[in-house]
Amino acid sequence: MKLALFGGLYSNYLALEVAIADAQQRNVDAMYCLGDLGAFGPYPDRVFPLLRQHEIICVQGNYDDSIGNELNDCQCGYTDPDDNHFAQVSYDYTLQNTCADNKAWLRGLPKELGLTVDGLRLLLCHGSPRRTNEFLWQSTTSTAFLNRLADERSADLIIGTHTGIHWQRELRDLRRYVNVGVLGRPENDGSTNVWYTVLRTGSDADSDALPCTANGGAIPVSVDFVPVAYDYELLANEMRREKLPDEFIQTVMTGWWTTCLEILPSRERRVGKF
Amino acid sequence: MSNPEVMDTPRIELTSLDELWFQVAGTICNLTCRHCFISCSPNNHSFEFLSFEQVETALLESVEQGVREYYFTGGEPFLNRNLVPMLKRTLDFGPATVLTNGTVLKPEWLSELRAAEEQSGFSLEFRVSVDGPAAEINDPIRGDGTFERAIKGVALLCEHDFLPIITMTQTWDDSRNAEILQQFRDVLRQLGCHRPRLKILPRLKIGAEENRMEGYAETERITHQMMEGFDRNQLLCHHSRVITNRGVYVCPILLEASDGKMGDTLAESLHPFPLNYGACYTCYQFGAICTNTTLRPRESD
Numbered sequence: 032m033k034l035a036l037f038g039g040l041y042s043n044y045l046a047l048e049v050a051i052a053d054a055q056q057r058n059v060d061a062m063y064c065l066g067d068l069g070a071f072g073p074y075p076d077r078v079f080p081l082l083r084q085h086e087i088i089c090v091q092g093n094y095d096d097s098i099g100n101e102l103n104d105c106q107c108g109y110t111d112p113d114d115n116h117f118a119q120v121s122y123d124y125t126l127q128n129t130c131a132d133n134k135a136w137l138r139g140l141p142k143e144l145g146l147t148v149d150g151l152r153l154l155l156c157h158g159s160p161r162r163t164n165e166f167l168w169q170s171t172t173s174t175a176f177l178n179r180l181a182d183e184r185s186a187d188l189i190i191g192t193h194t195g196i197h198w199q200r201e202l203r204d205l206r207r208y209v210n211v212g213v214l215g216r217p218e219n220d221g222s223t224n225v226w227y228t229v230l231r232t233g234s235d236a237d238s239d240a241l242p243c244t245a246n247g248g249a250i251p252v253s254v255d256f257v258p259v260a261y262d263y264e265l266l267a268n269e270m271r272r273e274k275l276p277d278e279f280i281q282t283v284m285t286g287w288w289t290t291c292l293e294i295l296p297s298r299e300r301r302v303g304k305f
Numbered sequence: 306m307s308n309p310e311v312m313d314t315p316r317i318e319l320t321s322l323d324e325l326w327f328q329v330a331g332t333i334c335n336l337t338c339r340h341c342f343i344s345c346s347p348n349n350h351s352f353e354f355l356s357f358e359q360v361e362t363a364l365l366e367s368v369e370q371g372v373r374e375y376y377f378t379g380g381e382p383f384l385n386r387n388l389v390p391m392l393k394r395t396l397d398f399g400p401a402t403v404l405t406n407g408t409v410l411k412p413e414w415l416s417e418l419r420a421a422e423e424q425s426g427f428s429l430e431f432r433v434s435v436d437g438p439a440a441e442i443n444d445p446i447r448g449d450g451t452f453e454r455a456i457k458g459v460a461l462l463c464e465h466d467f468l469p470i471i472t473m474t475q476t477w478d479d480s481r482n483a484e485i486l487q488q489f490r491d492v493l494r495q496l497g498c499h500r501p502r503l504k505i506l507p508r509l510k511i512g513a514e515e516n517r518m519e520g521y522a523e524t525e526r527i528t529h530q531m532m533e534g535f536d537r538n539q540l541l542c543h544h545s546r547v548i549t550n551r552g553v554y555v556c557p558i559l560l561e562a563s564d565g566k567m568g569d570t571l572a573e574s575l576h577p578f579p580l581n582y583g584a585c586y587t588c589y590q591f592g593a594i595c596t597n598t599t600l601r602p603r604e605s606d
Contacts, residue, residue: 110504112483161321162538170428171374171597173399176323179371293502296400296428296597297468300500 032148033235035062036155036228038192039092041215042072042125043225044081046261050214050227051085053257057229063144065192066092066157068137069125070105071215071279073269079133091140092157092193093164097122098129099137106164111293118291120276145186149233150245151252154186158193167191167210169198170298178203187244188252190230195219195288196299197226197256205244209254217286219295219303223263224286229255315532316577317543322370324596325363325571326547326557329355329388330379336406338447339517340436340474342509342584343560345380352380352560353550357387357394363548364398366571376596378404378557389414396425402597407433407458407469408451415465430597431469433459436476438489446476456496463498470502470597506594509558509584521583531589540585541593542578546571557595558584 035054040047054062064087069075075098082089091099093106105122109115129137142163144155159165160180167177181189181202189208196219197212212218212226231237231253242249267280278289287304288295295303331352334345343351364375375395382388382403395401422429433455436443440452447455462469471489475482486503493501508514510521537543547554552566553574559565559582567574580589588594 112486168428170426171400173371173373173427175368175371175399176373179321182371292500297430298422298428300468301466305500 032061032232033057033059034148034230034232035059036190036209036211036230037062037064037087037214038197038211038227039067039070039094039195039213039215040064040078041067041070041213042075042078043215043261043266044072044074044077045263045266046214046225046259047078047081049261050257050259051081051087053259054227054229059229062087063155064089065155065190065211066090066140066163067094067193067213067215068092069098069129070094070121071275072266073273073275075125075129076133079136088144089140090144090155090157091137091142091163094122094125095137095140096163098126099134099140101126101134107291107294108164109291109293114291114293117276117278121279124273124275148230149250150248151187151232151243151250152185152245153188153190154184155190158191160184160186160189160191164193166194166294167208168194168296168299169196169200169210171296174200174202177208178206181206181208188230197228199254201241205242205249207243207252207254212256214259216282216288219288219299220286221304222258222286223284224258224260227257227259229257231255313529314579314581315527315529316579317537317540318577319543319546319575321544322367322546322571322575323373323544324376324541325367325370325372325374326376326378326545327355327360327363327391328352328379328547328549328554328557328560329360329377329382329391330385331355331550332380332560333384334380334406335384335409336381336448336451338513340446340476340508340514342512342514342558344512349380354385354387355391355548355550357391359548359550360387360391361394363571364395368398370571372399374400374402376402376404376557378595381406381409383409383414389417392418392429393421396421396427396429400427400429402430402432404432404434404472404595405458406447406451406455407431407435407462408454410458410461412461412465415461415467419465419467429467431462431467432472432597433462433469434472434474435459436474438485438492442476442485446474456492459493459498460496463496468500468502469498470504472504472506474508475505476508507587507591509587511558511582511584512561521586525583525586527580527585527589535589539592540580540588541595542580542585542588545593545596546574556588558588
């Protein structure tokens with residue numbers, strides 16, 4: 032099986048269009064989105080028709096829960112005053128520009144999805160299997176902790192997003208954790224492209240792929256992190272038109288994160304510019 | 306600190322041991338801060354240094370519990386001459402954070418630790434206690450000359466490409482917070498630290514601080530009603546335990562509490578704890594302030 036896994040969209044419908052076309056070209060069997068459809072970008076309603084038209088199955092992120100239920104903030108848990116300021120600008124804009132039908136749709140999304148693919152038990156979530164808004168950064172998440180999550184949820188593969196940076200790790204007993212990255216904004220690496228992930232299992236995996244556990248068996252699994260080049264200049268222009276903060280536009284144009292940096296552990300922050 | 310034996314106190318269960326703390330320097334510190342919640346000093350031997358073997362034994366036991374990250378505190382952790390090898394060993398298991406006063410750091414230790422961090426793939430964070438952006442604010446609390454010494458430590462950490470988190474215990478009015486933060490950002494920029502990470506922490510009105518200012522009022526306690534609908538993850542004891550030379554304790558704040566000791570091993574120490582103390586009230590109000598709290602956002606559902 033081949034699955035396309037999209038992380039946070041952050042209203043970046045332009046990147047979503049390119050990613051969908053890329054996934055179709057790879058003949059994926061199904062497409063999933065792991066939540067946080069809005070935030071950061073312009074015209075939040077524009078991602079919804081794409082998701083529906085292409086039958087992309089969605090998990091609810093913390094942003095979706097907030098927008099859907101019209102809460103006061105995005106539940107990202109920032110504590111720095113500057114981070115909270117920019118998060119609120121983004122949230123207020125998204126809340127104001129998401130129509131009632133789409134809010135209702137966000138409200139109804141599941142918080143997680145369990146799939147069985149080629150005998151492998153996949154758990155699709157937003158932050159972590161235990162909490163929608165939990166950040167699982169590569170540098171601050173021990174393998175013992177991920178093993179515990181996989182044990183508790185009887186999962187062979189745990190698949191999430193939320194941090195904005197893709198990574199994966201092999202766990203005990205041939206299990207795996209995969210963070211699929213996000214389509215919403217670049218990865219704080221100075222490149223303008225964004226990322227999604229293709230998961231290939233069984234006969235669709237590479238011949239030398241590492242196996243993953245399946246009820247005592249071992250199914251080959253390939254994880255492809257796919258860079259997505261899209262028209263970021265158009266996105267930036269639209270953000271300007273919508274009077275979104277220059278700091279957000281700078282991120283789209285340069286690939287460096289400029290706001291909400293306090294949540295980054297030192298290791299992830301060190302590689303960025305700010 | 307005696308147990309106030311409050312009737313019908315809410316108890317909190319530990320559902321997930323996410324953070325393991327090491328009271329690695331006991332209550333021994335080169336400074337004698339006037340607000341220290343466990344009254345650390347050069348002569349306070351209530352708790353002694355941990356050995357490398359004690360830390361390693363706990364690390365191995367922690368894997369079974371699925372611990373996510375590790376914290377090292379004291380006293381001043383760097384007074385323990387085994388701290389560097391302990392941290393290097395810890396980075397084999399997961400991310401580590403050291404709570405230090407920054408006054409005794411040596412370049413050779415930081416070079417070794419920076420290389421170990423790079424090799425491990427996990428983060429090594431430093432939380433440096435400096436109680437304000439100027440000696441006039443910091444030194445009356447932490448001792449003469451400590452601001453300058455701590456700031457040199459911060460600069461040394463930045464030179465080694467660490468990104469220290471400065472933690473300030475708030476001894477000023479709330480209205481000054483923005484000004485204090487900006488002033489500290491300016492100080493750090495002048496030192497060449499261009500990615501300031503600053504946190505203002507509330508005072509914990511126990512230990513030396515109880516004598517300096519005032520203790521908790523009897524009404525400053527967590528009640529059952531307060532726990533209704535409350536996200537228990539905000540309380541450190543819901544997801545942490547502390548290894549000391551005298552056994553496993555509930556949290557790094559309540560070392561002197563009569564019922565703070567939970568057991569001799571981690572496995573014995575996972576039972577619920579009664580939220581009897583004024584310090585529990587501060588943890589309730591502000592969240593688990595001792596940890597890198599941004600890694601633990603409030604529950605969304």
